[in-house]
Amino acid sequence: MGPFEQVLLDGRHTLRADEPITVGGGDVGPGPYELLLMALGSCTSMTINMYATRKKWTLDRVVVRLRHERAYPDDCVNCEDSKSKIDRIWCSIELVGTLDEAQRTRLMEIAKQCPIHRTLTNKIEIRSDLVAL
Numbered sequence: 001m002g003p004f005e006q007v008l009l010d011g012r013h014t015l016r017a018d019e020p021i022t023v024g025g026g027d028v029g030p031g032p033y034e035l036l037l038m039a040l041g042s043c044t045s046m047t048i049n050m051y052a053t054r055k056k057w058t059l060d061r062v063v064v065r066l067r068h069e070r071a072y073p074d075d076c077v078n079c080e081d082s083k084s085k086i087d088r089i090w091c092s093i094e095l096v097g098t099l100d101e102a103q104r105t106r107l108m109e110i111a112k113q114c115p116i117h118r119t120l121t122n123k124i125e126i127r128s129d130l131v132a133l
């Protein structure tokens with residue numbers, strides 16, 4: 001295994017994560033930010049699909065494209081301070097199917113209700129504990 005390669009286990013599935021070759025990884029899997037975007041994209045697509053199915057709307061496919069960047073806020077006062085950067089995720093959603101504008105608008109509202117979107121936009125508290133050996 002490479003220096004950054006990770007095996008991720010959830011009890012039923014095994015995934016690999018890594019960093020790109022350009023930063024010393026082996027690129028055998030997505031990096032941490034890519035995994036985060038994949039979680040958001042899949043949750044968004046699933047949430048939209050479930051809603052459209054329940055409403056019996058003709059939605060053939062949902063394509064979610066995401067991009068992450070670290071950026072300064074538009075009204076940044078301390079832009080020279082690297083701590084003033086914010087994380088920004090750009091989300092483009094393509095809804096393929098015979099939907100009217102009202103349905104498309106509603107599905108875009110529903111997209112923001114996916115559990116991962118809500119988690120990322122709410123206050124998050126992460127508590128870490130050291131496990132004694």
